[in-house]
Amino acid sequence: xxxxxTSLETGVSSAGVGIFxxxxxxxxxxxxxxxxxxxxxxxxxxLATVVTDPLRAEANRRAVEAVLAVQAMVVDVAPAHEVLGxxxxxxxxxxxxxxxxxxxxxxxGALMGAAALEGLVEDPxxxxxxxxxxxxxxxxxxxSRRAVGPMAGVVSPSMWMWVLEDPEDGRRTYCxxxxxxxxxxxYGAYAPEVLERLRWMSRTLGxxxxxxxxxxxxxxxxxILGQMLQMGDEAHNRNRAGTLMLxxxxxPALVTSDADPSDVAEALAFxxxxxxxxxxxxxxxCKLQLDAARGIEGSTMVVAMARNxxxxxxxxxxxxxxxxxxxxxxxxxxxxxxxGPEDANPDIxxxxxxxxxGIGGFSMATAPAIVRFVxxxxxxxxxxxxxxxxxxxxxxxxxxxxxxxxxxAPTGIDVTKVCRTSILPQINTGMAGRLAGVxxxxxxxxxxxxxxxxxxxxxxxxxxxxxxxxxx
Amino acid sequence: xxxxxTSLETGVSSAGVGIFxxxxxxxxxxxxxxxxxxxxxxxxxxLATVVTDPLRAEANRRAVEAVLAVQAMVVDVAPAHEVLGxxxxxxxxxxxxxxxxxxxxxxxGALMGAAALEGLVEDPxxxxxxxxxxxxxxxxxxxSRRAVGPMAGVVSPSMWMWVLEDPEDGRRTYCxxxxxxxxxxxYGAYAPEVLERLRWMSRTLGxxxxxxxxxxxxxxxxxILGQMLQMGDEAHNRNRAGTLMLxxxxxPALVTSDADPSDVAEALAFxxxxxxxxxxxxxxxCKLQLDAARGIEGSTMVVAMARNxxxxxxxxxxxxxxxxxxxxxxxxxxxxxxxGPEDANPDIxxxxxxxxxGIGGFSMATAPAIVRFVxxxxxxxxxxxxxxxxxxxxxxxxxxxxxxxxxxAPTGIDVTKVCRTSILPQINTGMAGRLAGVxxxxxxxxxxxxxxxxxxxxxxxxxxxxxxxxxx
Numbered sequence: 037x038x039x040x041x042t043s044l045e046t047g048v049s050s051a052g053v054g055i056f057x058x059x060x061x062x063x064x065x066x067x068x069x070x071x072x073x074x075x076x077x078x079x080x081x082x083l084a085t086v087v088t089d090p091l092r093a094e095a096n097r098r099a100v101e102a103v104l105a106v107q108a109m110v111v112d113v114a115p116a117h118e119v120l121g122x123x124x125x126x127x128x129x130x131x132x133x134x135x136x137x138x139x140x141x142x143x144x145g146a147l148m149g150a151a152a153l154e155g156l157v158e159d160p161x162x163x164x165x166x167x168x169x170x171x172x173x174x175x176x177x178x179x180s181r182r183a184v185g186p187m188a189g190v191v192s193p194s195m196w197m198w199v200l201e202d203p204e205d206g207r208r209t210y211c212x213x214x215x216x217x218x219x220x221x222x223y224g225a226y227a228p229e230v231l232e233r234l235r236w237m238s239r240t241l242g243x244x245x246x247x248x249x250x251x252x253x254x255x256x257x258x259x260i261l262g263q264m265l266q267m268g269d270e271a272h273n274r275n276r277a278g279t280l281m282l283x284x285x286x287x288p289a290l291v292t293s294d295a296d297p298s299d300v301a302e303a304l305a306f307x308x309x310x311x312x313x314x315x316x317x318x319x320x321x322c323k324l325q326l327d328a329a330r331g332i333e334g335s336t337m338v339v340a341m342a343r344n345x346x347x348x349x350x351x352x353x354x355x356x357x358x359x360x361x362x363x364x365x366x367x368x369x370x371x372x373x374x375x376g377p378e379d380a381n382p383d384i385x386x387x388x389x390x391x392x393x394g395i396g397g398f399s400m401a402t403a404p405a406i407v408r409f410v411x412x413x414x415x416x417x418x419x420x421x422x423x424x425x426x427x428x429x430x431x432x433x434x435x436x437x438x439x440x441x442x443x444x445a446p447t448g449i450d451v452t453k454v455c456r457t458s459i460l461p462q463i464n465t466g467m468a469g470r471l472a473g474v475x476x477x478x479x480x481x482x483x484x485x486x487x488x489x490x491x492x493x494x495x496x497x498x499x500x501x502x503x504x505x506x507x508x
Numbered sequence: 509x510x511x512x513x514t515s516l517e518t519g520v521s522s523a524g525v526g527i528f529x530x531x532x533x534x535x536x537x538x539x540x541x542x543x544x545x546x547x548x549x550x551x552x553x554x555l556a557t558v559v560t561d562p563l564r565a566e567a568n569r570r571a572v573e574a575v576l577a578v579q580a581m582v583v584d585v586a587p588a589h590e591v592l593g594x595x596x597x598x599x600x601x602x603x604x605x606x607x608x609x610x611x612x613x614x615x616x617g618a619l620m621g622a623a624a625l626e627g628l629v630e631d632p633x634x635x636x637x638x639x640x641x642x643x644x645x646x647x648x649x650x651x652s653r654r655a656v657g658p659m660a661g662v663v664s665p666s667m668w669m670w671v672l673e674d675p676e677d678g679r680r681t682y683c684x685x686x687x688x689x690x691x692x693x694x695y696g697a698y699a700p701e702v703l704e705r706l707r708w709m710s711r712t713l714g715x716x717x718x719x720x721x722x723x724x725x726x727x728x729x730x731x732i733l734g735q736m737l738q739m740g741d742e743a744h745n746r747n748r749a750g751t752l753m754l755x756x757x758x759x760p761a762l763v764t765s766d767a768d769p770s771d772v773a774e775a776l777a778f779x780x781x782x783x784x785x786x787x788x789x790x791x792x793x794c795k796l797q798l799d800a801a802r803g804i805e806g807s808t809m810v811v812a813m814a815r816n817x818x819x820x821x822x823x824x825x826x827x828x829x830x831x832x833x834x835x836x837x838x839x840x841x842x843x844x845x846x847x848g849p850e851d852a853n854p855d856i857x858x859x860x861x862x863x864x865x866g867i868g869g870f871s872m873a874t875a876p877a878i879v880r881f882v883x884x885x886x887x888x889x890x891x892x893x894x895x896x897x898x899x900x901x902x903x904x905x906x907x908x909x910x911x912x913x914x915x916x917a918p919t920g921i922d923v924t925k926v927c928r929t930s931i932l933p934q935i936n937t938g939m940a941g942r943l944a945g946v947x948x949x950x951x952x953x954x955x956x957x958x959x960x961x962x963x964x965x966x967x968x969x970x971x972x973x974x975x976x977x978x979x980x
Contacts, residue, residue, distance in 0.1 A: 266877040267740040267749055277739055280752035284780035287759050288773040301760040308756035404910035405738040414913045438876035441886045
């Protein structure tokens with residue numbers, strides 16, 4: 037058995053995991069390791085076409101190199117109407133495209149809250165009729181505007197956004213500011229305190245962060261992510277160290293700003309009291325890296341995984357902006373208070389962009405304490421990272437996992453490897469209540485619906501055949 | 509093979525490490541595991557006496573319970589002359605008692621710098637004659653004043669100290685503020701910039717921290733240490749997460765203080781730029797816990813390990829304040845720049861109080877990234893924590909190690925177990941240059957000189973026999 041999973045054709049070097057990994061392996065085999073599984077049903081012909089595509093090896097090599105080269109810098113914080121050009125009545129949401137009719141409870145709740153926040157209705161409950169009518173309102177995926185949003189991921193014009201930039205080419209990505217846990221808009225809650233917190237974030241927190249980021253200068257989110265993986269964070273459901281490093285970096289500039297010291301103290305306490313605050317920086321950093329590989333003809337690498345609470349969708353480097361979707365699953369995990377599986381909404385949020393980039397569930401091995409939040413066992417967490425190595429194209433050496441002897445995070449999901457092995461990507465996720473207004477009910481482990489990978493493979497095969505027809 | 513190491517006689521429950529640990533074990537055995545070694549030479553008779561001491565089991569149970577019960581709270585920051593009653597000309601140092609004649613280069617360098625800081629001499633070089641004469645100056649171990657100091661550990665009256673308190677009984681411990689890495693007093697450097705930094709710390713940093721701690725209220729250092737072990741810190745040579753959590757806790761009060769915002773910003777940048785800042789809180793927290801077990805007749809538990817750069821000494825719960833000493837060793841590790849083993853001073857500092865309490869080298873498994881700083885391999889780091897379980901009395905469940913399935917830190921070194929197994933405590937340490945004025949040259953792994961444990965055992969045996977004679 038070998039720990040090397042980098043295919044020769046990509047030319048990316050692989051760090052062996054050695055004797056320690058073998059010891060882990062010896063234990064993980066009977067539980068989780070798949071030595072051989074049949075390819076996903078019905079994929080044989082498409083696999084044969086795509087795997088022999090003459091563009092594929094070079095396209096995947098380019099895709100991986102593009103992703104690994106990006107250093108994502110936090111350069112600004114600004115309102116969505118400014119940086120995304122979002123107009124009154126326009127709302128972004130997580131996941132693939134969605135209509136109000138098909139929206140789940142937490143997505144509806146978040147949209148209703150956002151409509152009240154923007155002054156379209158007085159009472160969030162009145163927004164149901166507004167969205168049902170469709171008059172003066174429109175919905176679009178965050179991804180369609182280079183943004184990402186956790187859970188419901190609803191963005192409205194007045195919300196302030198993190199702005200990340202690739203200094204090499206000026207590309208940018210965006211994400212809203214994290215509200216904390218419990219009753220928050222992104223989990224579908226819209227009670228008065230939820231809206232009041234959002235107003236404080238737009239009135240006080242956003243402008244303070246903007247001033248501090250501009251005074252501090254660009255902050256290297258990719259490097260912070262590398263440190264986090266040495267500090268027990270997998271950067272999806274654990275962002276403790278990342279949040280603290282961001283606070284450390286911004287605190288001196290916050291202190292010397294002209295702002296009211298009590299506002300600064302409140303902002304520092306809010307950030308320091310919310311272990312997930314950095315998630316909303318990690319996500320656009322991952323998107324900025326992955327977007328570098330969009331549109332590479334022949335590449336079978338996944339560039340986005342995202343859920344809207346109804347459907348789970350992926351986008352692939354070699355198929356432009358097409359979404360391949362299937363029904364979102366319900367996570368298996370741990371529940372807050374008296375909540376149980378019957379209270380949980382299907383999987384929701386753009387946060388699976390972290391797994392797409394190789395962290396989150398893919399780097400669970402480096403964050404064993406996560407099992408107390410999302411469930412599972414420590415050996416499973418270690419085995420999961422190794423298993424994800426079987427469906428990815430490379431290891432990211434900037435994101436080393438110390439306990440696996442500094443193996444790089446398994447990065448770049450290959451649609452052909454998923455179809456060939458039937459191993460599905462592992463995602464760590466929060467769980468929203470299925471009813472609008474409830475908020476978070478738990479956290480757990482989930483996978484995409486299996487059928488979306490054969491769908492993506494079929495599209496890749498169609499393009500491959502079409503190219504062969506044209507040249508032949 | 510079993511992972512349970514808690515002896516029945518202590519009555520402390522032990523968490524099994526289970527299937528994952530067995531997998532680690534399978535690998536660690538050939539390299540580091542000692543299934544059986546003869547007892548240390550000449551210890552057989554004393555072992556027979558002490559192991560059958562009728563007081564021992566109950567004394568060790570009480571010692572362990574006392575240590576594990578302490579919640580160490582940061583309650584103040586204040587000058588040493590105030591809280592330790594240190595007078596002009598009085599200097600504290602790391603390790604067991606020491607004379608100027610026997611002091612190593614870095615210890616002399618630190619004392620010379622401190623003499624200049626206190627205005628006893630203008631030029632640090634002139635302090636050599638002063639200390640050689642002994643006129644108006646005196647040396648005493650930090651431990652003799654309920655204090656601890658990293659590396660040279662020199663404390664002089666004007667230095668500001670962290671003050672930790674056990675809220676149950678009001679006991680206190682103390683430690684100076686951490687200066688950062690490189691050319692710093694505690695590594696024996698005394699250049700003008702070293703003294704200028706110390707003056708800034710006394711003039712600005714100390715008073716700011718004092719105001720912030722008093723405004724914030726007691727900070728739970730024991731709980732922060734528990735979080736650190738989930739965040740890749742072993743709290744001796746990695747204190748990154750701990751430093752960030754301390755900064756998070758103090759930042760709001762610093763911002764709303766009446767101090768000059770530029771001083772506050774400088775203080776925040778200094779703390780945030782020094783990953784070791786929390787070490788000087790971790791050490792007195794460990795001492796506060798261990799001091800709770802001092803003076804328990806019959807207990808064979810080590811309550812302090814400390815080095816003065818010449819000698820390594822231990823103190824034991826059942827032998828009051830007696831030191832058992834031997835020559836300090838030179839660490840095996842990684843060197844900065846062009847430095848090599850010939851540049852290194854023997855082991856120095858009170859920081860081995862962290863290992864005495866179960867963290868540092870004893871909890872290396874939770875901080876695998878440490879091997880890039882102190883040397884060794886990741887499998888060794890994992891195996892070390894399990895090996896330390898063989899010479900300790902308990903697991904500290906408040907300090908859980910996630911990767912070993914939340915096993916508690918191995919706590920309470922038992923002199924009899926060390927003598928019986930010949931397994932020596934493992935310490936992670938910084939290395940000072942052997943010449944005064946040089947500063948840090950590296951970091952590495954070190955053990956105490958083996959002979960100090962038979963010395964301590966002999967003293968315990970003498971007391972056991974004396975008690976038996978009196979009662980018999």
